[in-house]
Amino acid sequence: MNLGATLAKTGSRVVLVDADIGLRNLDLVLGLEKRIVFDLVEVVEERCQLRQALIRDKRFESLFLLPASQTRDKDAVSEEQFAAVVDQAAETADYVLVDSPAGIEAGFRNAVAGANEAIVVTTPEVSAIRDADRVIGKLSDRGLPVRLIVNRLRPEMVHSGDMLSVDDVCEVLGVELLGIVPDDEEIIDTTNRGEPLALDDSKRLTAIYQKIVRRLEGELVPFTTFDNGYRQGLFGRLFAGLRAG
Amino acid sequence: MHVLSQTGEAVAAPEERVTTGETTKLGRAIVVTSGKGGVGKTTTTANLGTALAQRGARVALIDADVGLRNLDIVLGLENRVQHHLLDVLEETATIDDALVPDKHSEGLFLLAAAQAREKDEVDTEKMRALVASLRERFDYVIIDSPAGIEKGFKNAVAGAQEAIVVCTPEVSSVRDVDRVVGLLGNRFRPQLVINRVRPQLVKKGTMLSVEDVDAFLRLPLLGVIADEPQIIVTTNRGEPLALQRDGKTAAAYHAIAARVAGEDVPPPQVELPKPTLFQRLFRGGRA
Ligand SMILES: Nc1ncnc2c1ncn2[C@@H]1O[C@H](COP(=O)(O)OP(=O)(O)OP(=O)(O)O)[C@@H](O)[C@H]1O
Ligand SMILES: Nc1ncnc2c1ncn2[C@@H]1O[C@H](COP(=O)(O)OP(=O)(O)OP(=O)(O)O)[C@@H](O)[C@H]1O
Ligand SMILES: [Mg+2]
Ligand SMILES: [Mg+2]
Numbered sequence: 081m082n083l084g085a086t087l088a089k090t091g092s093r094v095v096l097v098d099a100d101i102g103l104r105n106l107d108l109v110l111g112l113e114k115r116i117v118f119d120l121v122e123v124v125e126e127r128c129q130l131r132q133a134l135i136r137d138k139r140f141e142s143l144f145l146l147p148a149s150q151t152r153d154k155d156a157v158s159e160e161q162f163a164a165v166v167d168q169a170a171e172t173a174d175y176v177l178v179d180s181p182a183g184i185e186a187g188f189r190n191a192v193a194g195a196n197e198a199i200v201v202t203t204p205e206v207s208a209i210r211d212a213d214r215v216i217g218k219l220s221d222r223g224l225p226v227r228l229i230v231n232r233l234r235p236e237m238v239h240s241g242d243m244l245s246v247d248d249v250c251e252v253l254g255v256e257l258l259g260i261v262p263d264d265e266e267i268i269d270t271t272n273r274g275e276p277l278a279l280d281d282s283k284r285l286t287a288i289y290q291k292i293v294r295r296l297e298g299e300l301v302p303f304t305t306f307d308n309g310y311r312q313g314l315f316g317r318l319f320a321g322l323r324a325g
Numbered sequence: 326m327h328v329l330s331q332t333g334e335a336v337a338a339p340e341e342r343v344t345t346g347e348t349t350k351l352g353r354a355i356v357v358t359s360g361k362g363g364v365g366k367t368t369t370t371a372n373l374g375t376a377l378a379q380r381g382a383r384v385a386l387i388d389a390d391v392g393l394r395n396l397d398i399v400l401g402l403e404n405r406v407q408h409h410l411l412d413v414l415e416e417t418a419t420i421d422d423a424l425v426p427d428k429h430s431e432g433l434f435l436l437a438a439a440q441a442r443e444k445d446e447v448d449t450e451k452m453r454a455l456v457a458s459l460r461e462r463f464d465y466v467i468i469d470s471p472a473g474i475e476k477g478f479k480n481a482v483a484g485a486q487e488a489i490v491v492c493t494p495e496v497s498s499v500r501d502v503d504r505v506v507g508l509l510g511n512r513f514r515p516q517l518v519i520n521r522v523r524p525q526l527v528k529k530g531t532m533l534s535v536e537d538v539d540a541f542l543r544l545p546l547l548g549v550i551a552d553e554p555q556i557i558v559t560t561n562r563g564e565p566l567a568l569q570r571d572g573k574t575a576a577a578y579h580a581i582a583a584r585v586a587g588e589d590v591p592p593p594q595v596e597l598p599k600p601t602l603f604q605r606l607f608r609g610g611r612a
Contacts, residue, residue, distance in 0.1 A: 102474050103360050103504055105497040150504065154475055182362025182472035184392050185444055206561050207367065207395040214393060214440065234554070242558045265523070269531035272496050 081109050083199075083296070084177050085276030086289040088143035090297075092174040095134065097146045097166060099191035100181040101156065104148035111274020112137060112145055121149040124161045130168050139279060144173070154186045159193040166194025184218060198224045199258060203232045204244040209252055216255055227258035229292065234263045246303075259292035260303065261285065352383075354456050354466040355585070356485035356513070360501030362472030364493045365520035368556060370469040371399040372567040373489075376582035378433035379567065382464040385424065387436045387456070389481035390471040391447055394438035401428060401563020402435055409439040414451045420458070429568050434463075444477035456484025465585075474508060488513035489547060489585075493521045494533035499541055506544065517544040518581065521552040546592065548581035550574060 084096045098106035101121065107113040118133035123146070130146070137143040146169065149156070169176045180191035192198065198219045202212035212228075219226050230246050237243035246260050266285050270277055277286045294301045357370045367390075374386045387410065388396035397403045405425050408418035413436065420436075427433035436459075459466045470481035482488070488509055492502040506515050519538055526532035535549055553574045559566045567578040583590045 100473075103501045105361070105500070108497050108500060154473075183444075183475065183477060185473065185475040185477060187473060187475060203363075205557060207398050208363075210398065210440075211393045211395070234557075237554060237557065242554070242561070244561070265526055265531065268495060268523075268526060272531065272533065 081106060081179075081271075082277050082285075082289045083292060084143055084175070085110075085137070085140055085278040086286075086293045087175055087177075087296070088137070088140040089278045090293065091142065093142045093144075093172065094175045094177065095144045095146060095169040095173045097169065097176060097178045098148035099162070099178050099187060101148045101152055101154045101187060101190075102150065103181065104150050106179050107135075107145060107147045109271040109274060110137060110145060110276065112147075113274075116147045119147045119149040120165065121152045121156050123165055124157050130165065134169075139276075154181070154190065157190055159189055162190040163194035170194075184215060188215075188218075192219065192222060192224065195224060198226045199229060200226055200253075200255070201229045201231050202249065202253070204230055204238070204246070204249050206244070209244070209249055213253055216253060227256045228253060229259045229261060230257070231261045232263040233260055257303070258295055259288065261288055261292075351460040352463045352465055353487060354460055354468065354485045355487045355489055356389075356468040356470055356482050357489045357491060358470035358478060358481060358505055358509075359472065359491045359498070360474060360505040361492070361498045364498050365491050365518075365550070366472075367395045367399055367469050368560065368565075369489065369491050369518055369520065369550075370467050371396060371565045372578040373582055373585065374433055374465070374467050375427075375430050375565040375567040376578045377465055377467075377585065378427070378430035379579075380582060380586065381432065382586070383432045383434075383462070384465045384467065385434045385436060385459050385463040387459075387466065387468045388438035389447075389452075389468050389477060391438045391442050391444045391477065391480075392440065393471065394440050396469050397425075397435060397437045398563060399560050399565065400435055402437070403563075406435075406437040409437045410455075411439045411442050411446060413455060414448060420455070429564065444471065444475070444480065447476070447480045449480050449483045452480050453484040474505060478505075482509070482513070485513065488515040489518055490515045490544065491518045491520050492538065492542075494519060494527070494535070494538055496533070499533065499538055503542060506542070515544055516547040517542060518548050518550065519546070520550045522549055523552045547584055548577055550577050 084094045088094045096106060098104050107116055112135050115135050118128040122128050123130050123133045134144040134146055166176055166178060178191050178195055181187035200212050200216055202208045216226050230249050234243055238245045250257055264285055266283050277283050277289055280286060291301050357366045359366050370386055374384045378384045386396060388394050397406050402425050408423035412418035413420055413423045423436055424434040425437065427435065456466055468481050468485055471477035490502050490505060492498040509515055519535055523532055527534045539546060551574055556566055566575050569575040580590050
């Protein structure tokens with residue numbers, strides 16, 4: 081949601097596809113839940129055109145949402161059908177961002193079916209990293225290039241040795257880092273209100289998503305180093321440099 | 326061996342059943358689920374299991390998140406897992422071989438999920454039978470469901486008679502729980518745990534309050550857990566917070582365990598700021 085809005089704000093045409101059929105959320109965090117007329121399953125079943133189902137986010141003009149159906153199963157759509165919808169959306173958009181459901185079941189397979197790149201989001205926690213590792217394996221098997229966003233980092237906990245550092249996470253997962261998003265209550269507030277961060281430049285995290293978007297567009301943007309101290313890592317190793325941004 | 330102080334009739338004397346093998350009274354099978362990912366199902370399962378075992382109950386935890394197992398890590402048992410759920414379902418290992426005794430709590434056992442397998446490989450009927458057979462030997466069989474409402478969720482629910490639904494005070498999580506409760510129907514008498522509450526944010530009006538969530542979902546409230554950095558620390562260490570005897574959050578887990586056991590514990594203490602986000606939930610939430 082925040083990547084999509086930030087991309088759209090810089091002029092790209094973006095279609096967000098909610099692949100979480102049965103548990104749609106993307107409409108809610110974008111504040112577009114009341115404008116849904118048709119959904120993805122109806123597009124697949126040819127009960128409406130793709131353009132009829134796309135909701136334009138009036139705040140960004142070039143941001144569109146293809147909502148998930150809340151009353152259907154993920155099995156209602158096949159991988160081929162899903163890929164066809166994504167391909168069709170891609171014809172008119174610079175970016176199609178597909179929001180995958182949790183897990184590695186049919187919903188996940190659908191979500192990756194039409195994609196040619198993947199962004200894996202993990203938190204710096206042992207259990208999340210192990211899940212991410214399994215997902216990265218599956219994406220690599222499909223030949224998708226994978227980049228990583230480490231979300232909900234708490235620098236003070238990294239500093240006290242209570243949380244894995246971004247370096248630790250990258251070392252375990254061995255994929256290119258796309259961004260680091262700190263744990264910040266701004267996310268809770270803005271998602272509850274349905275207001276993407278890109279609407280408000282005074283927010284702390286707005287700049288963070290802007291940097292991620294620049295990296296996505298191919299620019300080399302350095303990760304901010306805000307701590308050069310060392311600490312005893314959770315793996316019992318010495319460690320230097322804690323990064324964010 | 327131990328005295329159960331609770332008054333609820335739901336709990337039978339466990340030794341009887343275990344030593345004689347008689348099915349005098351079956352244990353309770355409870356699925357922990359949420360729809361939404363990452364809201365704290367596994368954390369709740371591990372801590373509730375620990376707290377119940379600390380009360381003297383015999384507890385089996387089943388990790389139904391085949392392919393993405395986590396419960397073994399949270400309990401610090403990942404190095405002790407030899408056999409997993411699918412081995413038992415496919416009869417390449419016995420239940421006794423596969424049940425891993427917990428390091429910290431006597432009476433607590435884990436049936437781990439397989440990391441390298443898929444949820445589609447689980448036979449729902451065999452899962453139901455496995456839970457039924459565990460109910461003969463344990464006071465509680467607690468099943469940690471994966472996120473979502475796909476096959477993994479259906480497998481996790483098969484065999485359970487009760488459900489604990491976990492949500493965070495966020496509109497998307499609350500909506501997912503609403504959907505899951507709809508799917509579960511009346512049979513499971515779902516009870517709610519609200520996790521990761523941050524009272525300062527509720528006061529500021531940026532987070533839904535317990536009352537907001539409660540008013541929308543209208544489910545019996547089993548407990549409220551604060552957003553607690555110690556949870557991340559204890560999870561990484563493989564030592565559930567409920568092992569600790571003091572601290573507010575540990576106490577909250579023990580209160581949940583007592584309530585599950587049928588004790589009449591006073592309702593969770595929560596502050597009552599004015600519900601500002603409440604409106605949006607009602608307008609947009611129920612689609
Ligand atoms: N950087 C952050 N800081 C604080 N809270 C966050 C952050 N990122 C996400 N959250 C919170 O965590 C919750 C889960 O986030 P989100 O809904 O994006 O996860 P998800 O991976 O899409 O979940 P699901 O697997 O259910 O689809 C959100 O409601 C949000 O408020
Ligand atoms: N009360 C809490 N306070 C702070 N952090 C928490 C709390 N509850 C859970 N967490 C953190 O949130 C993360 C997600 O929790 P958990 O793994 O229990 O969720 P889950 O619902 O089982 O996720 P999944 O859907 O992936 O199975 C954990 O790594 C944990 O450290
Ligand atoms: Mg999601
Ligand atoms: Mg889990």
